[in-house]
Amino acid sequence: MGHLVVQLAPGEKFYSEGGAMSFLDPSVEIQPRLLGGFLKGIGRKLFGGESLFLSEYTATRAGKVGIAPGHLGAVEECDLKGNTIMLTSGSYLAHTKAVNLSVRFGGLRSFFSGEGVCLIECSGVGKVFFNTYGAMVCREVRGALTVDTGHVVAFEPTLDYTIGGMGGIKQTLFSGEGLVMKFRGNGKIWLQSRTVGALAGWLRPYCR
Amino acid sequence: MNITISADNTFASVHVELQPGETFQSESSAMYFATSNVNIDVSTYSKSGKQGKSGGIMKGVKRLFAGESFFLSKYSILDDQPGMLGIAPEYQGAIEKIELDGQTEWYCTGGSFLAATSDVALDTRFQGIKGFFTGESISFLKLGGHGTVLIEAYGQIERHEVQDEFIVDTGHVVAYSEGLEYSATKVAGGWFKSWLAGEGIVLRFRGTGYVYTQSHNYVGFLRTLGPMLPSR
Amino acid sequence: MEYQIQARPAFSYLDVNLNPGEQIVAESGAMAWMEGPIATKTSTRGGVMGGLKRKLLSGESFFQNTYTAEGGAGTVTLAPGAAGDLVATELHGALNMQKGAYLASTTGVKCDSKWSGFKGFFNEGLFILRVEGDGMLFFGSYGAIEEVQVDGTFVVDNGFAVAWDPTLDFRLTKARKIRSFLFSDQILCEYSGTGRLWIQTRTAHQLASAVYPYRPVDSD
Numbered sequence: 001m002g003h004l005v006v007q008l009a010p011g012e013k014f015y016s017e018g019g020a021m022s023f024l025d026p027s028v029e030i031q032p033r034l035l036g037g038f039l040k041g042i043g044r045k046l047f048g049g050e051s052l053f054l055s056e057y058t059a060t061r062a063g064k065v066g067i068a069p070g071h072l073g074a075v076e077e078c079d080l081k082g083n084t085i086m087l088t089s090g091s092y093l094a095h096t097k098a099v100n101l102s103v104r105f106g107g108l109r110s111f112f113s114g115e116g117v118c119l120i121e122c123s124g125v126g127k128v129f130f131n132t133y134g135a136m137v138c139r140e141v142r143g144a145l146t147v148d149t150g151h152v153v154a155f156e157p158t159l160d161y162t163i164g165g166m167g168g169i170k171q172t173l174f175s176g177e178g179l180v181m182k183f184r185g186n187g188k189i190w191l192q193s194r195t196v197g198a199l200a201g202w203l204r205p206y207c208r
Numbered sequence: 209m210n211i212t213i214s215a216d217n218t219f220a221s222v223h224v225e226l227q228p229g230e231t232f233q234s235e236s237s238a239m240y241f242a243t244s245n246v247n248i249d250v251s252t253y254s255k256s257g258k259q260g261k262s263g264g265i266m267k268g269v270k271r272l273f274a275g276e277s278f279f280l281s282k283y284s285i286l287d288d289q290p291g292m293l294g295i296a297p298e299y300q301g302a303i304e305k306i307e308l309d310g311q312t313e314w315y316c317t318g319g320s321f322l323a324a325t326s327d328v329a330l331d332t333r334f335q336g337i338k339g340f341f342t343g344e345s346i347s348f349l350k351l352g353g354h355g356t357v358l359i360e361a362y363g364q365i366e367r368h369e370v371q372d373e374f375i376v377d378t379g380h381v382v383a384y385s386e387g388l389e390y391s392a393t394k395v396a397g398g399w400f401k402s403w404l405a406g407e408g409i410v411l412r413f414r415g416t417g418y419v420y421t422q423s424h425n426y427v428g429f430l431r432t433l434g435p436m437l438p439s440r
Numbered sequence: 441m442e443y444q445i446q447a448r449p450a451f452s453y454l455d456v457n458l459n460p461g462e463q464i465v466a467e468s469g470a471m472a473w474m475e476g477p478i479a480t481k482t483s484t485r486g487g488v489m490g491g492l493k494r495k496l497l498s499g500e501s502f503f504q505n506t507y508t509a510e511g512g513a514g515t516v517t518l519a520p521g522a523a524g525d526l527v528a529t530e531l532h533g534a535l536n537m538q539k540g541a542y543l544a545s546t547t548g549v550k551c552d553s554k555w556s557g558f559k560g561f562f563n564e565g566l567f568i569l570r571v572e573g574d575g576m577l578f579f580g581s582y583g584a585i586e587e588v589q590v591d592g593t594f595v596v597d598n599g600f601a602v603a604w605d606p607t608l609d610f611r612l613t614k615a616r617k618i619r620s621f622l623f624s625d626q627i628l629c630e631y632s633g634t635g636r637l638w639i640q641t642r643t644a645h646q647l648a649s650a651v652y653p654y655r656p657v658d659s660d
Binding site for chain 1: 446451452469473475522539644645647
C-alpha cells in the first residue's frame with residue numbers, strides 16, 4: 001500500500017497537497033501555498049474535494065518528509081519530461097519544483113450526486129505523484145473505453161471524453177452508476193478499483 | 209504459543225495458537241473467530257489501571273478516535289487440546305509486533321493496541337495532551353513487562369529511529385519508546401499559517417528511541433466518508 | 441464467458457469477458473469500466489415490489505443491472521463498494537451470504553431475501569441473502585477472506601461470517617464470562633455441521649461505528 005517518503009537534499013524544495021504531511025525531520029520547513037491562483041480566497045475545497053492549498057517543503061539541511069495519500073491504495077510517480085497529464089481531483093498527491101499545475105473544470109455536474117469532474121492539468125519538466133483508492137490499473141485506450149467517473153484517476157490529454165449518464169434518465173437515476181466518462185482516441189489511462197462513493201453506498205444499510 | 213501475522217498487510221490479521229495452560233489477551237472486539245475450546249473472559253480497564261470488577265465503578269478509557277471504552281478479553285484453553293483464535297484490527301491496515309524486554313517501556317495510542325501476551329502490563333492512566341485549540345487531543349497506553357505486543361494501524365507501519373528530534377502529525381502517531389519526550393506544537397510558525405498548511409497539531413519527539421508511524425490518517429478518511437452517509 | 445479476479449487480495453476487482461450474446465448480472469453501481477458493445481439494462485428482477493422488498497430486507501440494491509454483449513464481444517469490469525477481496529464460486533444449489541457481499545452472478549442464479557429461516561436472527565441489521573441456482577457467483581468481503589472447512593463446531597464473531605453452505609447450522613452465543621455489563625458488543629455465532637464457511641477480517645459494523653460522529657447531523 002503506497003505512501004510517499006521523500007529524502008530532500010539541502011536547499012531542495014518539494015510540494016504536496018495541503019495537510020498531507022505525516023512526519024518530518026526538523027531540518028525541513030513547511031509553508032502553505034495556494035494552487036495556481038484559481039478561485040483565490042474562495043473556500044478551502046473545490047467541488048470534487050481537491051484542496052486549494054499546497055504545502056511547500058524546503059530542506060535547510062538534508063532531511064526526509066512523509067506524505068500521506070488521502071486513500072489506501074497505490075502511489076504512482078510520473079516523470080513528465082515536458083508532457084502533460086490530467087489528474088482527477090482527489091488523486092493529486094505531490095510534485096517537484098518544475099511542474100505547473102492548473103485546475104480545469106472537466107464537465108457536467110451531476111444534479112444527483114453533486115459530483116463534478118474537476119481536473120488538474122500537470123505539465124512541465126519534473127515529477128508528479130498521484131494516488132489511487134484501491135488497486136491501480138494502467139492501460140492503453142485504443143478506440144473507446146467507458147469508465148464510471150469515480151474510477152478515473154488520470155489520463156493523457158490525447159484522449160477525448162464525454163460525460164453523461166449510463167443511458168436514459170431512468171438508467172442514470174436508478175442504475176447506481178453516477179456518471180460515466182466515455183473516452184475516445186488513443187492514450188494512456190490510469191484507473192482505480194474502488195471509489196469512496198461506492199464504499200458509502202455499501203455501508204449505508206449498516207448505518208442507523 | 210504461536211503468533212502468526214498474515215502475509216497480506218493491507219487487511220492484516222493474526223492467528224494465535226494456544227496450548228492448554230497458555231493465555232493471551234486482546235482488545236475485546238478484535239477476536240473474530242475461535243475454536244470452541246477457547247475460553248473468553250471480558251473485563252474493562254478502569255482509569256486507575258486496575259481491572260474492573262462487576263458492581264464497582266468502572267469507566268473505560270476513551271480511545272483516541274472513536275471515544276469507545278477500552279475492553280480487554282483474556283483467552284485460555286478449556287480442555288487438553290490446542291486451540292486457535294483469530295484477532296483482527298478495526299482499521300484497514302497492517303499489524304506490527306513490538307517485543308518488550310522487561311526494561312524499556314512503550315507507549316501506544318489507545319486505538320493502536322490490538323493484543324499482547326499475558327505478561328505484558330497495560331497502564332491506562334491518562335498520558336497525553338488534552339484540549340488543544342482545535343479540540344484535538346491524544347492519549348497513550350503504557351505497555352510494560354515482558355512479552356510481545358501487537359499494534360495495529362491505518363495503512364502501513366513504519367519505524368523511525370530518533371536520535372535527536374522528529375516531528376509527526378498526530379493523525380499518524382502509533383507508538384513510541386521510553387527515552388523520548390514529546391510536546392505538541394504547530395508547524396510553520398503561527399496558528400494561521402498552520403491552519404492553511406492543513407496540518408493540525410504535530411508532536412515533536414526529542415531524545416533517543418523509536419517512533420512508529422502509520423502511513424494514512426484515519427480521521428481524515430472518516431471526514432471524507434462521513435458526509436456521504438445519511439444524517440444522524 | 442471468461443472471468444478473472446484481479447489485484448488480489450486487497451481491493452480486488454472482476455474482469456468479465458463476454459462473448460456475443462452472453463450476459464452477466466451485477467449489483468447496481470458495481471460497474472467500474474467496460475469496453476466493447478455492452479448494453480446495460482436496469483431491472484428490478486422480480487418487479488417493483490419484489491425489488492423494493494429485497495432492498496429493504498436484505499440491504500441488497502433495489503436494482504441489479506444486466507450487461508449483455510450485443511453484436512460483438514466485450515469486457516465488463518466490476519468492483520464492489522467494500523474494500524477487500526473477491527470470491528468466485530460455482531453454485532449448484534444454495535449458499536447463504538451476508539447482505540452487501542453479493543457482487544455478480546450469471547443469469548441462472550437467483551437471490552432471495554425472504555427465506556424465513558433467518559428472520560430476526562442477526563442483530564445490527566445484518567440480514568442474510570439466500571442465493572440459489574446454477575451458475576457462477578461472485579461475492580466480496582470487507583477485509584481479507586479466509587475459507588474454513590467446518591467439521592464440528594466453529595465460533596465466529598457476528599458480522600465476520602460472509603457466506604456459508606446451508607448444510608451448516610448456527611446459533612448465537614456469548615463469551616463465557618462477561619464481567620462488564622457495558623460490553624454488549626460481542627455476540628458470537630457458533631457454526632456446526634459440515635460445510636464451507638467464508639470469514640472476513642473486518643466488519644461493516646466497526647466502520648459504521650467509527651464514522652458515526654462524522655456523519656451530517658439532522659437539523660430540525
